Amino acid sequence: MMFCVSRRLSDTEQLLWSLEQNPNLGSTMGALLVLDGNPDPERLRTTVARAVANVSALSERVQESSLPLDPPSWVPDVYFDLDHHLRFVRLPTNSTNDDLMRMVTQVINDPFDRTRPLWQMTLIGGLRSRKSVMVSKLHHSIADGAGALKLAEHLLEFVADAPAPEPFDLGPVIDGWSAPPEEPPNRSMADTIRLGAERVIGFLNDAVGTLNEPTKVATAGSDVVKAARAFVETIPGNDRKASPLLAERSRNRRVVAMTAPLDPMKEAARSRELSLNDLFVGATGQAMTAYHAANDVDVDAFTATAVISTRSADDGDRHNAFVPVTLTVPGGDATLEEQALAVGHQVRAKRSELADSPDMLAAIGSMAGLIPSALMANVAVEQASRVDYATSNLPGPPIPMWIAGTKIKQLVPIGPVSGTAFNFTLLSYDGSVGLGLHLDPAAVANPNGLVAAIVDVFAEIGVTVTVL
Numbered sequence: 001m002m003f004c005v006s007r008r009l010s011d012t013e014q015l016l017w018s019l020e021q022n023p024n025l026g027s028t029m030g031a032l033l034v035l036d037g038n039p040d041p042e043r044l045r046t047t048v049a050r051a052v053a054n055v056s057a058l059s060e061r062v063q064e065s066s067l068p069l070d071p072p073s074w075v076p077d078v079y080f081d082l083d084h085h086l087r088f089v090r091l092p093t094n095s096t097n098d099d100l101m102r103m104v105t106q107v108i109n110d111p112f113d114r115t116r117p118l119w120q121m122t123l124i125g126g127l128r129s130r131k132s133v134m135v136s137k138l139h140h141s142i143a144d145g146a147g148a149l150k151l152a153e154h155l156l157e158f159v160a161d162a163p164a165p166e167p168f169d170l171g172p173v174i175d176g177w178s179a180p181p182e183e184p185p186n187r188s189m190a191d192t193i194r195l196g197a198e199r200v201i202g203f204l205n206d207a208v209g210t211l212n213e214p215t216k217v218a219t220a221g222s223d224v225v226k227a228a229r230a231f232v233e234t235i236p237g238n239d240r241k242a243s244p245l246l247a248e249r250s251r252n253r254r255v256v257a258m259t260a261p262l263d264p265m266k267e268a269a270r271s272r273e274l275s276l277n278d279l280f281v282g283a284t285g286q287a288m289t290a291y292h293a294a295n296d297v298d299v300d301a302f303t304a305t306a307v308i309s310t311r312s313a314d315d316g317d318r319h320n321a322f323v324p325v326t327l328t329v330p331g332g333d334a335t336l337e338e339q340a341l342a343v344g345h346q347v348r349a350k351r352s353e354l355a356d357s358p359d360m361l362a363a364i365g366s367m368a369g370l371i372p373s374a375l376m377a378n379v380a381v382e383q384a385s386r387v388d389y390a391t392s393n394l395p396g397p398p399i400p401m402w403i404a405g406t407k408i409k410q411l412v413p414i415g416p417v418s419g420t421a422f423n424f425t426l427l428s429y430d431g432s433v434g435l436g437l438h439l440d441p442a443a444v445a446n447p448n449g450l451v452a453a454i455v456d457v458f459a460e461i462g463v464t465v466t467v468l
Helices: 011-021 041-054 097-109 145-152 171-177 189-211 214-219 223-234 262-271 276-294 336-354 360-368 373-384 447-460
Strands: 028-035 060-063 073-076 086-090 119-125 132-139 254-261 301-309 322-330 389-394 406-414 422-429 432-439
Touching: 011 132, 028 097, 028 432, 041 086, 041 119, 097 119, 097 132, 097 254, 132 145, 254 262, 254 406, 254 447, 262 276, 262 432, 276 301, 276 322, 276 336, 276 389, 276 422, 276 447, 301 336, 322 336, 406 422, 432 447
Parallel strands: 086 119, 301 389, 389 422, 406 432
Antiparallel strands: 028 132, 028 406, 060 073, 119 132, 254 432, 301 322, 422 432
C-alpha cells in the first residue's frame, strides 16, 4: 500500500505540534507494557513493519512550509528506518526496579526527532524475572489516548497462540513512497497570503456574525464562541496560583507505574453513587490533601485538569477528539466524597456545554492558529504553571491481549506533564487498571510521599494499589 499524498495538519494537530516549541510542553504520551516473557525480535519486527505499511500515521512525518501562514503537512518519510522506531535494549545484570523505571522515564522523555514519524517502541530485556517491558510512545499530534488504542489494534493479537505473521519486506513499500506524487499547482507567496487572510476573515466573520445575534451568544450556539469560552475556561485566571508546595517547575521527569484490580474500584464508585472518573479524580485530590498535610501546607482548593472526550461513532480516522477542562478540587478538610462530587458536577456541566460541538479542539486550534506559535507556547507554559495536576481516564480493552505471541500482563498509561506538577492517568485493561504517574520532581519534591498518599487513599476505599 502506498501513501504518497501529503495532507495538511488539522487545526488540532497543528496546535499540539506547535506548542512543543517550548520544551516544557512536551506532548509525548505512551504506555508501559509488562509482558509475560520475551517476544521473538524478528516476529516483533515483522508485526511492526506490517503495521507501518498499512497505517499512514506510522509512516508520516511533519514537513513545515517555507511560506508564512501556510500550515505544515503530513508527508511520507521516504527515508523511513524501522530500527530508529523499534528498539531493543537490555538492563545491566543485577539491575533493580528503580533502574528499570529510570530507563522507562528516559525513553518516554527522550525528545522525538521532529524530522521523522513521531513514535517509538522500545523493548527492555534483562529483567530478573522472565518478564520484559515494552515502552510505547507517540506524539500527541498523532493521537489522543483513545486514538492511540485504536492505532495499537494493528499491532496486537487478541487470542493466545496466534500464528506468527508471514515474513514481510518493508523495503519495497518504502520505495513506493519515494515515487513522485502528483504535485499540486505551485502556490505563490501571494496565494499563500490570500489563503491565510481568508482563514482569518472567515474566523472573524463567524465570530462577528455570532455577536450580532444575542440569542446565539446567550446559548453559545456557535463553535467559535464555544471554543473561545472553552479556551478561556481552560486557562486558569490570574487569581489562581499553583499550590506553594508544587510551584517549582523544571524539564525533569519521573515515571511511577502502579496497578490495581478493577472490580473493587468499580464497587467503591458504585457504593458512593459516583462515576469511576469522579472517584479517581476525587481520590487524587484526597491524596494531594494528605501529601500537603504531611508537609504542613494547607490549601483551600487545587486546580486540576481533566480530559473530556468528544469522540463519536462518526469520527472515522480522526485520532484526536478531546477537550481539556479546568476543575477546582476542594482541599482543606474536604472528604473524598465531597471532592469527587465537586469534580463530577463540574465535569457534567462542561460536558453539557461541549455536547453540540464535537470539533471543539479543532475550533480552539483554529483560534490559536491566528496567534504566533512561539507566543502561544509561552502563554501556555505560564498558564500551565497555575495547574497543580492533570488527570485522564481511559477505558481500555476488557480482554487480554498479546504482542508478537507474548501476553501483555499489565498495561500502564503515561500521559504528558505539559507544564503541570504531574499527570495521573488511569487505563482499564483485562480486569485491572493501570495508574501512570508522570511527575516533575522539581514540583513534587518527595515523589515517594505522593505515591504513599495515593496508595493509602485507595486502601481506605478498599482498593489495593501495587507499585510496579
